[in-house]
Amino acid sequence: MKLSASFYERKDVVKIARELLGKALFTNIRGVITGGLIVETEAYSYRERGCHAFGSKMTSRNAVMFGSGGHAYVYLCYGMHHLFNVVTNEEGVAEAVLIRSLQPLVGAEEMSLRRNNKGSFQLTSGPGKLSKALGIDRTFNGKSLLHDDVWIEESGMHITKKQIVATPRIGIDYAGEDAKLPWRFTITGNPWISH
DNA sequence: TAGAGGATTGAT
């Protein structure tokens, strides 16, 4: 069962970031399906400096974040890595959840090939890594998560409040006070979480 | 239109 538009269009991006833990993210590239459990997320909102759309300033890069929830926001970081985000909230409100790491579920062999034969815990334990493993690049920017190229499903796994750890987000020191917001969520003890 | 820097990774 794919998550519906109403899941993504809710107004609380932090709540959605928590609820995405334990869900399953899949891509279908020319008929090859790969995917895994989401074990690490971060929330981003136009209200804080860590976000590309801080102050609701729209640019050609972040325009997708201003669309309605349930779309993919993919952009290139450090000139070499594609980062995958899920757009949330209603049209005109720029918020998104960065998917930072996965636990492989389907197509591990194909993912390993895409990752230069890296395996096990190296496969999808970081935002750049999981994008490469799933074959996600900038052509996915703006794609709907309700269609069949990239989507998120219920996995049947139940994550309790006690299993969720909230910590400050990674790599946004430039955001000043906002860098301290505990908007990064991980599943306690899961070995696929990024370093 | 030029220059600086980034929501990272992997090798040294």
Add this chain to the structure above:
DNA sequence: TCAATCCTCTAC
């Protein structure tokens, strides 16, 4: 610890 690498944004 540090280079790779190129797109995006800002300032001129």
